Structures are given as C-alpha cells and as structure tokens.
Amino acid sequence: MIYAVAILAPLLGALVAGLLGRVIGDRAAQSVSILCMAVSAACGVAVWTGAVQAGSPVGVLHLLTWISAGDFHADWVLRHDMLALEMVAMVSFISLLIHIYSIGYMSHEEWPTSRFFAYLSLFTFAMLMLVSANNLIGLFFGWEGVGLASYLLIGYWYNRPSANAAAFKAFMVNRVADLFFIVGIVLLYLVTGSVSYDRIFAAIPAHFDTVYHLFGTTLPVLEVIGVLLFIGAMGKSAQLFFHTWLPDAMEGPTPVSALIHAATMVTAGVFLLARMSPLLEFTPVTRDIVLVIGALTCFFAATVGLVQPDIKRTIAYSTCSQLGYMFVAAGAGVYQASMFHLTTHAFFKALLFLSAGSVIHAMHDEQDMFRMGGLRRAMPVTWIVMWIGSLALAGIPPFAGWWSKDAIISAAWATGTGLGHFAWALCVIVAFLTALYSGRLLFLVFHGQSRYDAAHLHPHESGPVMLGPLVILALGAAVAGWALYPWLIGPHQAAYWNGAIFNRPDHALIDHLELANPLLEWLPTVLGVLGLAVAWYAYLANPALPARLARAMPGLYRFLLHKWYFDELYDAILVRPYRALASALWHVGDEGVVGGIPRGLTALTAGGAATASRLQTGSIATYAFTMLIGLVVLISTFLLVR
C-alpha cells in the first residue's frame, strides 16, 4: 500500500500543479508537487530499507484490469522485487532533490512555473511506473510516458526554436527505437503467450532452440527478441546511433537535464536489460552486441566530451559514455554491476548537472567554459561539490564511481572472450579520458584566471534552496559506492537481489570479479589519476597547449567537435530524403494520379454542374426526402424485376 503511494503520489502532484496551477497560484502549485514528491520519496525509501532488512520479499499488487482481448492480457500491476524497489527509492529521492532545487533555479522565470513542476512530477511518475511494472506493456506505458514528459520538458521554453527542435528530435529518435521494442514485445508474446514477467521468464528456457524465419534464414527466436528489445534500450539510453538526442536535450532548463541524465529516462534502457536478464542469459549473441555497442558508445562519447566548450554538453557526453559502461556490464552478464553503476551514477550525475546549473545561474546563462574561470572564490560550495562529483565520475577512490566502474571493467576482463577484452581495452582508455574531461571542466570553470567580463558580471553563490540538494547529492556521491557495494555486487548480492536479477549458474561472472592480477585491478584507477594530472597540466599549468594541439590536428579536432558528424549524416540520409519523399508523393503521386481519376469522372458526369448549383438552393428536407424515396423505389425495382 505504501508502495502504491510512493508511485502514485507524483501523479497527483502533476495533476494538481498542471490543471489547477493557474487557479491556486504558482507557490501553491510548487508546494503541492514538492509535498507529493516528498511523500513519494519517504515511502519509496521506507519500502526499500524495509525490504533490505526483511530479505527482499517479492510480491505484486494488482490495481486494475487493463487490456484484455483475445488471448492478450495485461493488467495494471505494481511489482515489488529488489530491482523495482531500489529504482523507486533512488528515482523518487533524486527527483525530490531536483524538485526542491528547481524552486531556486526557476525563480527568475517570467512564466508561471506550475507547468514546469507538473512536467517534472509527471516525468517522475512515468519512470516509477516503468520500473514497477509487472509486465512489458506496463513497462512500455512508463517508457512512452517518460518520452512524452521529456519531450515537454526539453521543449519547455516553447518559444525558442532550438528547444522545439531538440524536443522533437528526442521524441522521434526514441520513437524509432520504440517501434522495434514493441515488435519485440509482441514477438515475445507470440512465443510465450504472455507479456507478464513471471510467465515469460518461466517459458523462456523451453524456447532456447525455437527458430524464427527472418531475412530468408532461420534465427533463434530468443536472439531476435533480444535484439529488438535492445534496440528499444538503445533509444532510451542514448547508445551509439541513437545517441543524437541526448546532447541536444540540454535545451531544457538544467534541472531537466539532471532528471533525464540521472534518475529518469536514460537509465530506463539499463534497467530494461537488468529486468530482462532471464531472457538475455539465453541470448549470447545479443549480449555480445550489447557489449560491443556499449563499449563503442563509451569510447565515442568520451572522445567527443573532450573538446566541447559547453559545460552542459560536456556533462551530457559523459552521461552517454557512462551509459556505455553500464551496457558493457550487462553485455558481460553482470547486471548487478550495471545496476550498481546506474545507482552511483545517479548521485554524481545529478550533482554535476545541478552544480553546472548553479554555475550557469551565477554566470547569467553563460555556458561556454572558456568564458568562465576562477569561480572557486565566488562559489566555494559549488566548487567543492563539483570536485566531489567529478572525482566520483573520474573513478578516483573512495568516491562512488570508483566502486562501480571498477566492477564493470573487471567484469569485461572476466568474460575471457575476445570481444570482452576489446570492450575492456576501450573501457580502460575511457577511464583515462573521463578523468581528463572531468579535470578539464573543473580547471576551466573554477581555477585559473577569470575569463569573463568582471566589470559587468558578478558571479555569486546560489541560495540555500539550491545548495541544500547539492550537498546531499555530494554526500551520496562520496559514500554511496562504499555503502552499497556489499549489497549490490559484494558478498550479500545474492540475498539482496533475491532472484530479481538472474544469472545462469554456468557462467555467473558476478562471483569472479576479483581479478588475480593487481596490475589489472589498479590500472583504471592509475589512469584516472593520470587523466586528472594531464588535465591540470593542459588547462592550468600550460593553458596554450590544447589550442596548439587543435591546430596541429585540425581534422581530428573538427571530427570530435562535430560529434563524429552523426547529425550531419542523419540529416543527409534520413531527414532530407523523407521530406523530399513527402513532397513528391503529395504533388506528383496523389494530386496528379490518384486525384486525377475522380476529377475525370466528375467532368464526365454531365449533371455534375447542374447538381452543384441545385445544392445551394431549396429546402434540404424536401431534397433529402425526395432522394430517400428515390432510393427506396430504386431498390424495390431491382428486387421486383427478376
């Protein structure tokens, strides 16, 4: 019951703030939505801690019949197992902090902010429904709800063309992936006869050898399903080829970015893979694909993050890169590690985005890091918490990211396969790159000489309503790894997850994460420290170096700055051809050919013009009556003449 409150309270907040916001006023709308979020977070955390103590009981709460047609059944059911409980606790808690922070961040808006808070709460509600669903259709409800809420929030400033474009792009990229996802779901339904988790999972092992005819060949049906679901996950989690929406999504207000990147939305894909572990454990090929895509995303995004001048874009690409890590873990079959990194990442990524928001707020909407510098004196709290967040991101012990990222890198090595070692190599390189761009951000923004116009701009520390959430998140970013390690992937993991995550006994890598070789064990950490050192050298000790490097390698620099030219490529092969096709079909095809036939017919009808002129005069009633009589006479004649 408390669990249902945790999930449904944000919906109430969204409805009140959204529908009554103009009536009850802005303050009241904010208060209601935050109150609902607080109730939700309190219930969510309470249920989670209770479950940890009671040994992770599994259960379902049936709310309402939903779809029931033919053999297809899907109900509104809330599932509470550890996977759902942990996500509910984390999402509601982080979202509450973001709600509170938004009071301060949105205080200078000229529009009423009730709409903003309604969207935030709606976003949270959708994510909570996603993680607590007991069947794939329920998950898809949350999945699409998250898509809608992100669309509304990214395009919140709807009078800005760039915000509309970014919102449109986010929705469309996700929709493309979602089509494959839904087809994967119905294919799973075709095979197992159900969309409910328990039934699907029970039926899957029996279909290990079932084949499906596709592309003129026979493929294992589980692999086909696995790949389709993975494409869905790629869209939401912004993996390579579907990543283009994520950096643009920062067109929304900064708290939105924090919500998208930390708690809701992008983590959905990672969650899906963990949720579907009983399926993925029987699809080795799909897991290899997940592994490779994850590693490539990890590497690609880190390289792009190195050269972005925009503070939010830098953090956005780091999200993309960290999601790649999580997919590597899932691909290696260590879903526990991907969930662990998801959780720690939620803390430090929310922290980084909200801190960046604090900086942007202080700099009056300046986002270019090369026009900042030396801010540590003006904003000491933001400076310290951003250091903590960045150290956690860079994987420096004992901060949260170190615990989870190391586990993932070890998992990639422990696979023992060629692909696994390829992923491991990329992950290790990225550990260095991550520290490098994190350090770059810190040194450019907070250290060195100020590069802004100090005569007109007087940056100041944010107020307590914004700093409070930052400090709490910083605490999480500092200790979450150490505190959660024993439960999520350490010695207690089997009891903690209690079957919510499935590992086939014959290759349970989770038990073999301790690497024998201490060199391998400490390599990522050493590279992380090295990355920070290089960042210090290049951006603080010797600030002319990056520009010299860019001049020395202009091709590479432009390639990275333009994000490997993905946007340009998609524009050329998808967007423009589609527009041209639409125009051609309309003007040439339909107006010309299909529309031409009836025009000819009409012209042939001699009475056409006369009928037309009569239509405008006379009583309709008599006219209609006459025609009705005529029809009856006509039919009767047909029937009588035999």
Place this chain on the structure above:
Amino acid sequence: MSSSLLLTIVLYLPLLGALALLAVPKADGVARAIGLGVSGVNFLLSLGLWAVFNPHAVGFQAQTRLAWLGGFGVTYHTGLDGISLLFVVLSTLLVPVSILAGWRIITQRVRDYMIALLLLETALVGLFSSLDLVLFYIFYEATLIPGALLIGIWGGPARVAASVRFFLFTFGGSLFMLLDVVYLWQATGTTDLPVLMGTHFAPAVQAWLFVGFVLAFGVKLPIFPLHGWLPSAYGEAPAPVTALLSGVLAKAGAYGLLRFAILLLPDAAHRFAPILIALGIVAVIYAAVIALAQTDMKQVIAWSSYSHMGIVAIGLFTLNAEGIDGALFQMLAHGIIIAGMFLALGMLALRTGTRELAGFGGAAGSMPKLALLAMLFAMAGIGLPGTGGFVGELLVIAGAIHIGFWTALLAGSGMILGAIYMLMLYWRSFFGAPRGALAGTPATSRDLAGVELAALVPLALIVLWMGVYPTSFTRVFNPRVMAFAHPEAVASIAPSAQFR
C-alpha cells in the same frame, strides 16, 4: 422498457426531432436547443442500451422484426450484437458533441444544419443496427444525403465540388454493394442477415461477393487507392461535420467490411486477407508520408485519419482475435480522437482566421486550455500508452505478429511516421513565438469558451478512460470476436512466419 423498443426509440428520435424542427420557427436559439436536447437525450438512451446489453449472450439482442416487402424475403429487422452496439453509442455521442462544437462555427441556416445532423444520426444508428441487407443499404445510402449537404452548404470555398465528389465516390462504391445484395437475395430468397450468416457459399461466389463489398466499403474507409474524395471532403466540410465524417462515417465502412466481407464470407476473407493487409500497410505509410507535406492543418489530420484507417484494415484482416479486437477498439478510439482533433483545430482556425500553418504560430501562449486538449488528442493520435489510441494499435500489432514479422513492423510504422507529422503540426501551430495572425495577442485572451470546453472535455476524458480501462469496451465485443476467430487464431511459430 424492452431493449427492442429502446433501440427503436434511439433510432427514430432524431428523425422526430428533425420533423419537429421543421414545425418550429426559424430562430437559431430554438433550433440549437432542440438539436442539442434531442441528440443529448438520445445519447443517454443509447447508454441505456449499453447497460442492458449482455455481451455473453449468443446472437443478436434488442431485435425488432416487422413484415415489410414480405413476399420478397425482405423484412424490417433491427438488433444489436457486441460489434454494433458501441458504434451506435459512438454515433449518438458525436452528434451532440458536433452541435456543441458548432455553436460558434455554424452561424448560417442553423435550423437546416440541425435537421441535417439529426437525419444523419438516424441514418447512422440505422445502418449499425440493421439486420437486413436491404434495410442496411437504405440507411447506408441515407447517410450520403445529409452528409453531402453538410459539406455542400456549410463547407469552405470549394465545398460544392467536394460535396459532389464525396457523393459520387460513395455512391459509386455502394452500387457494388447493391449488386451483392441483389445476388444474395436471388441465390437465397432472403436478405435477412442472421439467416445469411448461417448459409455457406461456394468459394467462387464468395470471392465475387467479397470484391463487391470491399469496393463498397473500401471507398468509405478508405482503402488505398479509393481515397480520392477524402482530402477535399474532409478539408472543405466545417470542422464539426468533418469530425462526424471521419469519426463515424469512416467507421461505417470498416463496420461493413467486418460485418459482410469477413463475417459473412470467411473463406474469401481468408483468401484475400494478404492483399487487404498489404493495402492497409500501404495506406498507413502513404498517408502518413503525405500528411507531412500538407500546409493546411486540417489536411494533416485528414491524411492522418486515412493512415489510421489503414491500421484498422490490417487489424480486421489478420482474422485473429487480437487483430479484430484491436481494429474494433481502434475504430472506437479513433472516432473519439479524430473528432477531438478536428474540433480542436476548428476552434483554433476560428481564432486565427486561417488554417494555413504558415499563417500563424505560437498559439500555446494565448490559448493554454486549447493547447492542453490538442496535445492530449495529438498524443492519443500517435498512440501514446494511457490513451485510447495505444490499445487498438498495440492489439493490431499483436495480431499482425501472427501473420509475420514484417507485417507487424510495417503496421507499427505509423508509430514513427505518425509522430513526425503530428509533432510537426503541433510545433508549427502551438509552439514558437506568437506570429502571423496571433502576433501580439495578450495572454489567454482567446482561450476556449464554456460551450467549446463542453464539447472537447468529455471527448478528452473518454480518450483517457479508453486508455486506462479499455476493458469496459473490449468486453462488449470480445466474446463475439472470439466466437469467430478462436479456432484459427492459434499461434504457429516455426512454419513460415514470413510475410506472405
């Protein structure tokens, strides 16, 4: 009161209302009051039909059978089953909604408008409740007259050509139905539907009859490429009429396909299903692509309606329970959603003075209520879960996966293509800075009036209800669909799941 009598009242009350309108003075207020009163009461009465309906009973309910042309095997026979009941309710709902929505849009010849609407209502209820082919044919044709008049008198600048085109297309298609009716009567000596349902026809005969019915109803749906009338008719008709044309009249075509082409001729339906599914897929994609190229916001929705009817065609001809259930649900949900969409855009056009997307923009700032409702209908239109648009589409895709992977994927492609034109439409009309006709408007100065909210809010609530608790609708028709589809609907995986 017996349900048969109730059905008869629901069927003829609007006709009585139309006659009463002839008798009263030509004052607009009186006409509106009578129109709204009669159609509103009729809607409530039709809810009574729903309340007493038993979905698990075999055969037709609320039957009335009267001798009529008795010597020729033709009777006056009306009644309902799970398939037709909800379409009666949909018709009786959308008429009062259209009257409310037209409160400010229709200002010329109001009394005649009300008469036409009420006549249309009787014709619609009649065609959905007819259990005799001749009676069905009469009601089906009878929709044409008020339909064409509503386009031709209250429509836009090119209304007359649009009206004639609409009339000729539908009438031309119906002639093939008439041939079928005559043949069936000649072969069996009766036109009574329950009797014909129990008759088995030779495959070759079924094939010819099937082609006739598909041509007749395919025009109305429309099935590709029989849509030549659609852009002009939907575009020229006033918004409340377009809402009725696409909301109910298009469904009459789909209903006819299911009732006659599929349930009456199952062998031919199985034989030709792949072709019809292919045509449905073409419609989904073709119309969605063209919708993006439109510059008139009403045309975008007109083409989207066509695209969604493609989904209905696919669902019907999967011939399995999920697919047909999905198609029926999609017909109902789409009836509500598309009506809401056309009405919302009509109200927007009333305020901007233009339907050209280039002529205005940024409506969200000055019309937040309209923006919210339009967003809901737009999201329902692209099948967002939690709205009625999702359930039908999902079930059709679930039905299509029985046919094959590519069928399901292509049937679902509307999810992507639909989102493109719908979000573009919303972006260009509601988002952005106020410009063109809306430049410089003060905040919320032009938002919806009470009577307009009274038309749109109920539709919005129904859309959400259909999305959250669709069982209240599916349980009405699912038993009937299961009775038809179940033996064949068993999934077969290994042998050729290819698109055939």
